[in-house]
Amino acid sequence: MTGLQWWQSAVFYQIYPRSFADGNGDGIGDLPGIIARLDYLADLGIDAIWLSPHYPSPQFDCGYDVADYSGVDPEYGTLDDFKQMLDEVHQRGMRLIIDLVLNHTSDQHSWFLESASSRENPKRDWYIWGDGPPNDWLSTFGDSAWEYDEGTGQYYYHYFFKEQPDLNWRNPEVKAAMFDAVRFWLDMGVDGYRLDAIGTVYEDPAMPAHNTGLTVAELRRRKEEAKTDADRRAARELWDQVFGCQVNQPEVHDLMKELRTLVDEYDDRVLVGETSLIGFYGDGTDELHTVFNFPLMRLERLTAAGIRDNQQERLSALNALARVGWPCNTLGNHDAPRTFSRFGDGENDDALARLSLGLVLTLRGTPFLYNGEEIGMIDLSLDDISQFRDELGIWLYNAARRDLGLPAEAALQLAIDGSRDRCRTPMQWSADANGGFCPSGVRPWLPVHPNHADGVNVADQLNHAGSLLSYYRALLKLRRESPALVGGDYTPLQSDDPDLLVFLRATPEQTCLVALNFSGSAAVLEPDAALPAAGRVLMGTPHRREGDELALAGLTIAPFELLICEM
Ligand code: NOJ
Numbered sequence: 001m002t003g004l005q006w007w008q009s010a011v012f013y014q015i016y017p018r019s020f021a022d023g024n025g026d027g028i029g030d031l032p033g034i035i036a037r038l039d040y041l042a043d044l045g046i047d048a049i050w051l052s053p054h055y056p057s058p059q060f061d062c063g064y065d066v067a068d069y070s071g072v073d074p075e076y077g078t079l080d081d082f083k084q085m086l087d088e089v090h091q092r093g094m095r096l097i098i099d100l101v102l103n104h105t106s107d108q109h110s111w112f113l114e115s116a117s118s119r120e121n122p123k124r125d126w127y128i129w130g131d132g133p134p135n136d137w138l139s140t141f142g143d144s145a146w147e148y149d150e151g152t153g154q155y156y157y158h159y160f161f162k163e164q165p166d167l168n169w170r171n172p173e174v175k176a177a178m179f180d181a182v183r184f185w186l187d188m189g190v191d192g193y194r195l196d197a198i199g200t201v202y203e204d205p206a207m208p209a210h211n212t213g214l215t216v217a218e219l220r221r222r223k224e225e226a227k228t229d230a231d232r233r234a235a236r237e238l239w240d241q242v243f244g245c246q247v248n249q250p251e252v253h254d255l256m257k258e259l260r261t262l263v264d265e266y267d268d269r270v271l272v273g274e275t276s277l278i279g280f281y282g283d284g285t286d287e288l289h290t291v292f293n294f295p296l297m298r299l300e301r302l303t304a305a306g307i308r309d310n311q312q313e314r315l316s317a318l319n320a321l322a323r324v325g326w327p328c329n330t331l332g333n334h335d336a337p338r339t340f341s342r343f344g345d346g347e348n349d350d351a352l353a354r355l356s357l358g359l360v361l362t363l364r365g366t367p368f369l370y371n372g373e374e375i376g377m378i379d380l381s382l383d384d385i386s387q388f389r390d391e392l393g394i395w396l397y398n399a400a401r402r403d404l405g406l407p408a409e410a411a412l413q414l415a416i417d418g419s420r421d422r423c424r425t426p427m428q429w430s431a432d433a434n435g436g437f438c439p440s441g442v443r444p445w446l447p448v449h450p451n452h453a454d455g456v457n458v459a460d461q462l463n464h465a466g467s468l469l470s471y472y473r474a475l476l477k478l479r480r481e482s483p484a485l486v487g488g489d490y491t492p493l494q495s496d497d498p499d500l501l502v503f504l505r506a507t508p509e510q511t512c513l514v515a516l517n518f519s520g521s522a523a524v525l526e527p528d529a530a531l532p533a534a535g536r537v538l539m540g541t542p543h544r545r546e547g548d549e550l551a552l553a554g555l556t557i558a559p560f561e562l563l564i565c566e567m
Contacts, residue, residue, distance in 0.1 A: 327365030393419020535565025
């Protein structure tokens with residue numbers, strides 16, 4: 001594939017280790033479980049894995065509370081297991097990137113335990129301490145961002161849970177220690193990092209109050225209840241007003257430049273930012289390699305018009321960089337509702353899931369898939385607060401009762417909507433008990449969705465040519481074999497059509513036309529000077545025959561059809 005780096009042509013697959021595969025039968029996913037499924041991933045046709053945190057952790061935030069940056073959580077295995085996994089990933093021609101949580105550690109990390117041990121401790125300044133509390137800042141996962149420490153009589157700052165104290169990145173010792181950890185895994189051979197919550201690393205040193213008087217429960221309620229794009233924008237603006245001084249401070253770009261310099265000492269590694277801000281590309285060469293197109297994922301519905309606008313905005317911003325930036329598209333992850341649920345309409349969910357995949361695999365940029373989406377896993381609504389494992393859901397429930405005065409049922413609904421448990425349930429490998437995730441009789445860490453018994457599982461779908469899994473495999477194969485879909489330019493056509501998204505992807509060697517009909521009514525490809533006269537079908541769901549030559553102008557595109565033609 002001409003001139004592209006491996007991470008530009010790769011399709012990434014996110015593994016949430018707790019839920020992916022349980023090798024030792026204790027109800028919790030682990031690294032040996034992942035190793036046993038690497039052939040499955042290679043056959044699926046993905047090129048790279050993003051592994052959510054595998055580090056030792058009290059698991060208060062499912063591993064995003066790291067207690068040791070150079071180890072493996074005993075629940076997940078050993079360092080040797082990690083090395084074996086990395087080796088076996090590479091043997092299969094795939095790559096592995098891991099999570100890097102720079103903003104905060106666990107409150108059980110030895111750094112924090114030392115820092116909290118006395119005001120005079122040499123690591124005191126590794127975290128952010130103040131008297132007061134210093135201001136009215138909030139934690140995005142709770143109440144005040146300041147937690148009182150009885151032992152030393154001061155408050156420490158935490159943007160997320162109080163179990164995740166923020167590091168003080170203005171202290172050079174913090175950077176040195178963290179960069180050592182970064183090198184540790186790069187030296188071992190990992191192919192890069194996904195940078196967690198990268199915008200949260202620094203805060204405004206003047207620490208101005210937001211003075212809105214709002215609580216996070218209220219902010220989250222507004223977000224969940226927003227019905228229109230305007231409501232959603234208003235809720236986001238309010239959110240930004242409250243948290244503006246706690247995120248995206250200018251110094252983070254200097255840090256990213258230093259990190260990039262470090263990573264560039266190694267061959268061929270990648271930095272992917274958990275942010276949608278184009279500013280994190282720097283000049284296109286000196287900060288992150290790519291960042292997620294979250295605005296696409298946050299569209300209320302996938303509509304032709306919404307996607308076109310999104311592409312127009314993102315691609316023109318990326319093209320404006322000194323060195324053109326490379327996009328990265330995703331529709332789901334461990335923090336978001338499952339794609340199948342989120343973009344389904346209750347009637348045409350399977351067809352819409354196929355369109356969603358068709359979209360991320362044919363837009364310009366690196367696609368990230370989330371484990372389980374290939375079999376159409378859906379959100380699980382836990383019906384009892386005692387089943388929740390995501391502390392955010394539990395906090396939301398309690399805050400809704402306490403701060404918003406909601407009755408139990410309404411509070412539960414808010415918790416269901418805001419909790420991330422729903423998209424983190426165990427991978428459904430078969431129709432067996434516990435979906436084949438862990439042995440029957442063992443209680444998995446989160447319930448397995450009961451629909452594993454109704455065909456939403458790997459084993460059943462592997463045997464069916466018409467299954468969603470077979471479609472994923474076919475489309476991943478087609479993408480890999482189509483240079484235009486991987487590296488081609490993107491040219492939108494039929495720019496006013498509300499339902500039909502049509503675009504060309506072209507490299508010097510190949511031109512592809514992609515048409516996605518997001519509506520339940522047939523649509524027509526309109527004659528256009530840029531529309532090629534004819535194309536050969538590479539894939540057309542649900543009814544086209546591969547290889548057929550089609551005259552394109554005036555062609556009818558069936559409801560929910562994905563059509564990919566080669567010129
Ligand atoms: C973003 C991660 O994706 C999320 O799961 C986590 O809770 C926060 N960052 C804090 O690390």
